[in-house]
Amino acid sequence: MTSIVQQVALFQQGASIEEHTRAVLAETREINEHYHYFTALCEKEALARAQFLERLSAKEKASLSLLGVPLTVKDALCVKGIESTAGSRILKGYRPPFNATAVQKCIDAGAVVIGKTSQDEFGFGGFSVNVGLGYQVPKNPFDPDVSTGGSSGGCAGFTQKTTFPHLSLAESTGGSIVEPASFCGVAGLCPTYGRVSRYGLIDYANTLDKIGPMAKTIDEAALLMDVIAGPDEKDGTTLREPCTVQNAAGKGVKGLRIGVVKEAFGEATDSVVAETVWRSIHVLEAAGARYEECSLPLTGAYGVPTYYILATCEASTNLAKLCGLRYGMQEELSGTFNDYFTAVRSNNFGAEAKRRIMLGTFARMVGFRDAFYIKALKARQLITNEYLSLFKKYDVLITPTAPVLPPSFAHLKKLTPLQHYMLDILTVGPNLAGLPHLNVPVGMHNGLPVGALLMGTHCAESTLVQAGACLEKNSKNEKK
Amino acid sequence: MKPSTPSFTTDVVIGLEIHVQLDTKTKLFCSCPTKPVATKQNAEDVPNTRCCPTCLGFPGSKPVANKKAIDYALKLCLALGCSISETLVFSRKSYFYPDLSKNYQITQYELPLGTSGAVMLSTGKKIGLTRVHLEEDPASLVHPDSIERSAFVLIDYNRSGIPLCEIVTNPELASPEEARDFMKQLNAIFEYLDIFNADTCVVKADANISIKESGYIRSEVKNITGFKEIERALFYEVQRQNAAVAAGEKLVQDTRGWDAAKGITIRLRKKETEEDYGYILDTDIPVIDVTPEWIAQIKKQVPELPAEKVHKFVTTHKIPEEDALVLAQEKLLAEMFEKVAEKIDPILAAKWLRRELLRVMNMTKQTFKDLLIDEHHLIELLELVSTKQITDRTAQKMLEELIVKPFSPKAYVKEHGLGAVSDAGIIEQYCKEAIAENPGVLADYKSGNEKAFHFLVGVVMKKSKGKAVPNEVNSILKSLISH
Numbered sequence: 001m002t003s004i005v006q007q008v009a010l011f012q013q014g015a016s017i018e019e020h021t022r023a024v025l026a027e028t029r030e031i032n033e034h035y036h037y038f039t040a041l042c043e044k045e046a047l048a049r050a051q052f053l054e055r056l057s058a059k060e061k062a063s064l065s066l067l068g069v070p071l072t073v074k075d076a077l078c079v080k081g082i083e084s085t086a087g088s089r090i091l092k093g094y095r096p097p098f099n100a101t102a103v104q105k106c107i108d109a110g111a112v113v114i115g116k117t118s119q120d121e122f123g124f125g126g127f128s129v130n131v132g133l134g135y136q137v138p139k140n141p142f143d144p145d146v147s148t149g150g151s152s153g154g155c156a157g158f159t160q161k162t163t164f165p166h167l168s169l170a171e172s173t174g175g176s177i178v179e180p181a182s183f184c185g186v187a188g189l190c191p192t193y194g195r196v197s198r199y200g201l202i203d204y205a206n207t208l209d210k211i212g213p214m215a216k217t218i219d220e221a222a223l224l225m226d227v228i229a230g231p232d233e234k235d236g237t238t239l240r241e242p243c244t245v246q247n248a249a250g251k252g253v254k255g256l257r258i259g260v261v262k263e264a265f266g267e268a269t270d271s272v273v274a275e276t277v278w279r280s281i282h283v284l285e286a287a288g289a290r291y292e293e294c295s296l297p298l299t300g301a302y303g304v305p306t307y308y309i310l311a312t313c314e315a316s317t318n319l320a321k322l323c324g325l326r327y328g329m330q331e332e333l334s335g336t337f338n339d340y341f342t343a344v345r346s347n348n349f350g351a352e353a354k355r356r357i358m359l360g361t362f363a364r365m366v367g368f369r370d371a372f373y374i375k376a377l378k379a380r381q382l383i384t385n386e387y388l389s390l391f392k393k394y395d396v397l398i399t400p401t402a403p404v405l406p407p408s409f410a411h412l413k414k415l416t417p418l419q420h421y422m423l424d425i426l427t428v429g430p431n432l433a434g435l436p437h438l439n440v441p442v443g444m445h446n447g448l449p450v451g452a453l454l455m456g457t458h459c460a461e462s463t464l465v466q467a468g469a470c471l472e473k474n475s476k477n478e479k480k
Numbered sequence: 481m482k483p484s485t486p487s488f489t490t491d492v493v494i495g496l497e498i499h500v501q502l503d504t505k506t507k508l509f510c511s512c513p514t515k516p517v518a519t520k521q522n523a524e525d526v527p528n529t530r531c532c533p534t535c536l537g538f539p540g541s542k543p544v545a546n547k548k549a550i551d552y553a554l555k556l557c558l559a560l561g562c563s564i565s566e567t568l569v570f571s572r573k574s575y576f577y578p579d580l581s582k583n584y585q586i587t588q589y590e591l592p593l594g595t596s597g598a599v600m601l602s603t604g605k606k607i608g609l610t611r612v613h614l615e616e617d618p619a620s621l622v623h624p625d626s627i628e629r630s631a632f633v634l635i636d637y638n639r640s641g642i643p644l645c646e647i648v649t650n651p652e653l654a655s656p657e658e659a660r661d662f663m664k665q666l667n668a669i670f671e672y673l674d675i676f677n678a679d680t681c682v683v684k685a686d687a688n689i690s691i692k693e694s695g696y697i698r699s700e701v702k703n704i705t706g707f708k709e710i711e712r713a714l715f716y717e718v719q720r721q722n723a724a725v726a727a728g729e730k731l732v733q734d735t736r737g738w739d740a741a742k743g744i745t746i747r748l749r750k751k752e753t754e755e756d757y758g759y760i761l762d763t764d765i766p767v768i769d770v771t772p773e774w775i776a777q778i779k780k781q782v783p784e785l786p787a788e789k790v791h792k793f794v795t796t797h798k799i800p801e802e803d804a805l806v807l808a809q810e811k812l813l814a815e816m817f818e819k820v821a822e823k824i825d826p827i828l829a830a831k832w833l834r835r836e837l838l839r840v841m842n843m844t845k846q847t848f849k850d851l852l853i854d855e856h857h858l859i860e861l862l863e864l865v866s867t868k869q870i871t872d873r874t875a876q877k878m879l880e881e882l883i884v885k886p887f888s889p890k891a892y893v894k895e896h897g898l899g900a901v902s903d904a905g906i907i908e909q910y911c912k913e914a915i916a917e918n919p920g921v922l923a924d925y926k927s928g929n930e931k932a933f934h935f936l937v938g939v940v941m942k943k944s945k946g947k948a949v950p951n952e953v954n955s956i957l958k959s960l961i962s963h
């Protein structure tokens with residue numbers, strides 16, 4: 001298949017962007033009909049954009065690294081003039097008057113936005129089954145009865161499914177890039193917190209949200225990463241350090257020190273998943289890396305509760321503004337403003353959103369605040385320290401991305417909310433600590449993909465790309 | 481509910497929470513202008529024209545802290561003698577009200593920028609400050625009719641995100657008069673720091689008031705706008721509580737609103753529990769280190785403050801404290817005094833600036849900012865007075881004209897022949913005429929009526945067109961009569 005770089009080169013040499021885009025849109029429509037990857041398609045805007053790019057001079061085209069590349073954007077990111085709802089009915093009709101910075105950077109690099117992809121409502125879930133009221137659940141590209149993972153399920157499924165080169169902007173709060181990437185067998189890079197501006201991201205939890213690339217290959221994810229990273233005056237939490245990860249892919253892994261987190265290979269992890277990831281550890285070893293087993297006891301014990309308390313506390317304040325007054329869903333005006341916004345919220349938030357709002361509100365109220373919110377802040381610091389001490393010894397930590405193979409919708413229905421939350425156990429740690437992490441597809445079992453999770457210290461994205469690219473190259477024979 | 485703690489010693493106990501709008505160009509968390517922008521179509525402020533996705537709270541927007549606003553708040557904290565927090569963190573205060581775009585307000589909770597400062601009243605009493613912190617203003621609600629009768633309410637987000645500093649006092653004010661004095665001192669500090677614009681910025685207060693007779697059960701009066709209203713509202717509330725206790729009523733802790741038009745407070749709700757705002761950190765704004773270097777740099781910008789000026793005026797310029805207090809109240813007046821006092825006897829300068837200049841400015845409704853004359857005009861004028869080249873009366877008249885359309889006093893005196901008449905011969909001539917023309921008055925004086933003498937002085941002054949030096953007139957007249 002043509003790669004992004006090859007496709008861009010073709011456009012730069014004069015291949016028709018408009019024609020290509022028409023074909024892309026037709027295929028997209030067809031895929032979406034069966035797999036439900038989109039909350040909104042923007043065909044008219046995409047064609048207009050393609051025509052505009054087509055008319056550029058050869059010199060202008062030569063400067064655009066994403067010239068004509070079809071881009072999909074998780075619904076939580078604002079795209080100017082395109083309905084952006086974070087997968088929630090309560091934001092139906094919200095057409096942001098601005099682009100998210102990450103989206104703007106892609107557009108400036110020549111990308112063509114073709115649609116907003118489906119997700120768990122506001123990112124509240126790991127399987128994309130908690131879609132907002134009125135939305136359809138996306139289906140796994142390998143098996144329509146199986147989950148895509150979440151919350152960036154639409155991004156992941158579509159990235160796997162297309163026959164054309166394509167990139168996707170995903171977002172993670174507790175694992176929402178790497179986990180769906182794992183379930184759909186694609187590369188997903190969740191960067192260091194602050195690497196990519198959150199301006200224009202409809203917030204889930206401000207201290208945890210990250211925007212990152214999803215792509216068919218590690219290389220392509222790295223290419224997109226370099227486009228979207230960098231400081232932004234509209235987001236005070238962005239880092240100043242420059243980010244160049246693209247060239248790291250070919251470096252090899254000789255001498256790389258790898259820590260294998262042993263808790264992640266315990267009883268709770270499917271044996272086939274554990275075996276597949278162990279095989280990939282040996283692949284890295286064969287390529288010149290050294291590995292050693294290590295342990296993250298605090299993260300294992302407190303990661304999930306700490307994550308859920310902080311994430312829901314922050315989410316409950318972020319969602320407070322959604323009350324049917326200023327944007328999005330509005331209803332018949334009746335009663336006092338209290339009656340009105342209560343009705344709007346009751347009718348338009350999904351069950352999981354309501355659950356998390358209640359949890360978060362509870363955990364920050366007087367009397368509980370110290371026991372939950374403040375304590376979770378402290379636990380988070382301890383967890384971060386635990387990781388950072390391991391990174392004194394290792395360049396990369398490795399675990400499976402998910403403890404299980406992609407589950408079927410029927411199986412997920414049987415789980416309690418708490419069991420759902422516990423499946424995030426391998427991904428919440430690096431998210432709490434703001435660490436970059438990468439999913440690499442490393443094998444298939446029963447026709448479903450298995451992913452390895454590589455984690456690095458702050459701003460070590462290039463090390464992850466280095467290791468990930470090596471793994472990808474050498475695991476190729478086992479795929480599909 | 482916490483039991484009230486009647487450990488106070490005064491009859492009335494007042495604590496204030498003052499919200500002062502910082503005079504920045506842009507809002508606290510975005511780059512929208514804080515003041516109306518005149519366009520070709522409109523000189524006036526048009527609702528909802530100064531807002532962006534951030535101050536409207538649009539999903540996806542993010543706040544970015546305005547450095548200037550933090551500088552100003554820091555300056556105020558330093559001027560008030562506060563301890564400064566080492567880090568600046570913002571929190572979210574969650575509550576629902578239609579004027580609050582995000583349904584939470586970004587404010588400071590855990591670590592206020594300043595703590596434990598003080599303001600000195602004109603009596604020398606110190607009022608302690610619990611905290612000084614930064615926060616954003618909500619939008620404003622516009623009722624097309626009265627609050628009760630309006631079928632709907634309009635929201636204007638132009639105010640949304642305006643930077644405010646909240647100053648919270650200890651409950652140490654013992655009367656509405658003290659509260660007024662406190663506000664006066666505080667206002668003078670705002671003016672000196674150049675962080676507040678009296679024309680465009682608003683001061684709002686919430687006040688806690690309780691009286692001894694009720695066992696210090698306190699009422700909170702919300703949203704009092706403007707300096708004068710604060711004293712009025714407090715005065716009313718003390719009266720109301722006294723009357724209620726006298727009528728045998730048992731007071732309960734409550735929250736009240738101030739109706740400025742009717743001049744009364746109205747109960748909004750009984751305050752039985754503290755509202756729970758569920759504070760969490762607002763981590764969209766990174767933790768900002770308030771470094772010693774930053775503090776030192778701002779400290780350099782804090783000018784000599786009113787209290788220091790008073791002290792200096794009394795000790796080095798040797799002017800009466802009463803004059804010093806008035807002069808120090810206004811920064812520009814104080815500065816003008818200092819410049820004039822370099823050339824003119826400070827006591828004379830103080831008297832003229834404090835009494836005459838303020839009187840004349842009051843007449844013409846001028847403020848110091850739009851004053852047309854400067855210290856050179858005053859120095860020239862007062863030189864003429866101190867060397868007795870013109871009389872006080874002439875100087876007063878000249879000042880009245882000077883302030884409307886400045887000119888050189890010396891040239892003016894020459895041109896209009898206003899020089900004081902101190903030539904004894906001419907004055908004696910006027911005196912003789914006055915006595916000859918008013919024989920009855922002379923007789924009156926001789927029979928012991930002092931007033932008759934003043935009448936004669938008046939006649940002489942009239943004859944000299946106000947230019948005769950009064951002392952000269954007195955002595956010459958006396959010697960003529962006693963002959």
Ligand SMILES: [Zn+2]
Nearest residue numbers: 510512532535
């Ligand atoms: Zn704004």
